Each structure stands twice: as structure tokens, then as C-alpha cells.
Amino acid sequence: MTSGARQTALVPTPAPKPALMRIVAIAGVVVSLAGAVGLQVTRDRLYAGQSRETERILYVRSGEAVRRIALDFDALWADVYWIRAIQHYGGERLSTGRPRNYDLLFPLLDLTTTLDPYFNIAYRFGAIFLSEPAPGGPGRPDQAIGLLQKGIGVQPNKWQYYHDIAFVYYWHLRDFQAAARWFERAAERPNAPNWLRPMMATMLSASNDRASARFLWNQILQSDEEWLQKTATRSLMQLDALDLIDQLEAVARRFPPAPGETYSWEALIRRRVLRGVPVDSTGTAFEIEPSDGSVRVARTSPLFPMPENIHR
16 A cells, blocks of 8 residues: 555544554653652752651662653653752752752762763763762762763763763872873774873873863863853862962961961051952952961852862
8 A cells, every 4th residue: 555545544534542542641741740840849949858868768769760660751751860960969059057968969860861871961060060079069079980981881982971081080089190091082082172182191290280270171161061161160260269369378478467466358458468358250258367377268159169189
């Protein structure tokens, strides 16, 4: 039977019940999912103080189990788990009055990438979430590397994942040898940018930590993903703050307080060494230690916590 004949034969015939039932089922799933997300948002607002143990019951930990439950809606459910990962990370990061606990972050990211193995942003930005040191994150660079290696298992020629692993080794673990190896592997991928190979030598020498970090973050700043751009922007602002802290501490050492006094911005302003209280790029005042003149970013600054061991 030709295509035209099949169409003619089907004109007077009602749509088969299985097809209609599938359409209804899909619509039902979408409506239910939308309702579930809305209900979850309402629940998060109304019951933000509920016990941590109760919250853990809400999640299925097995990726394969979720895949069986999701049926043909893997990508849709991956979006839901990604949203939950963002909510969990953001909620803990902004919480006050209790210890921050990011235990659910890796399981949520693992479920997301199991449901959608090509969810690029979940691998790359999820790794940033996981490797962020406390109190701004769980401080688990090992889990960040594991998540990115999972992505490599699916897309072995995606140079960005190798680059991100190298960056975790450099930025968080301070393992320059491992970082150089991963930069080399990234450079070997198809369509990898030519600036990756010079980074190998930079990692092995580590002669200027901040210059290397600034170069790497500027590369990430060119990413197509807006969230990665924002993270790179914040990190570059942190590096600028570290440079300014060095200058301010040098000023404090050059103009020590009079006998019986302590270091303070007010004293330096009164002596006309400074015109005003110095602030970081977010407009938040730096703090100065009265006993020794050391300078730090305030805990109330969006730049806190600052990276550690990033020298000039």
C-alpha cells in the first residue's frame, strides 16, 4: 500500500486508542511534573526548617532506578534533578544559623548526569559547586574530578572536561604535576585550543600563581555558559582583591601605629596615609587585624571565602 493510500484509508478511521492514551499519558506526566515542581517550591518556602533526615528521604539515590521510573522522560527528569541540585547548593550556601551541609549535592548531580549523560553544564558547573571550599561549598574536589571523569566516559573527546579536571588540580589541590598532565590530555583532544600546551609548562614551573590563575579564569570567561562566565568573573575579582590586600598590608607595615595604639583604618586615614576605608570591587570594606595589620576580605563580602595559597 502506498503512502497516499494509507492516508486515504486512515481518514474515516478514529485515532487508535493506544496512541490517544499515550498522548494523554504524556500530558498527564507533564502536568504532574509541573505541579510537583510548584509544590516543591512551595514546600521549600514553608518548611525551610524541617529536619535534614526528612529531606534525605525525598531523593532516590540510584541512577538506574530513576532511569527505569523516568521511562522516556529522562531529559525532563534530568532538568528537575539539576534544578534541585542548584536549590540545594544555593540554599546551603546562603543559610545562616546552622552548619552548612552539602551531602545531597553529589548524589543529585550524579542522578542528573545519569538521566542525561550529555548534560554539559551539569558536569562543568557541578564540578565548580563540588570543589568550592567551605563554607561556600562542600570542599570536595575529589567528587568534582569524579563527576568530570564520568563525563569523559560519555564524551572522551570533549577537551573542556580534561581542562576542568586540570583546573581542579591546580586551583583547589595545588597539584601542579597532575594539572600539567591533564592539560596535556586536553591539548590532545580534537579541536582543542592551542593555548592548552603552554599551560603545561606554566603548571610545572608554578612561578607566578596569580598570573596563571588569571590566565585560566580569563579562558573560562570566554565560555558560552553564562554561569561559568559569572564564576570566572567572581574569581578574577578575588584575584584583584588579593593584589590589593598585598598593597594595603605593605602600607600598614610602612606606617605602623604609635606606641599603645593598634592598627586601624581610622588611624591611617587620620594620618592622611589613606583617603578613606579601602573597599573591594563589590564595595565591601576590607578588614584589618588590629594586632598585626594583616588585611582580609570581610565575611560579608560576596568575594568571601577567598582562595587559599594563591601567591604572587
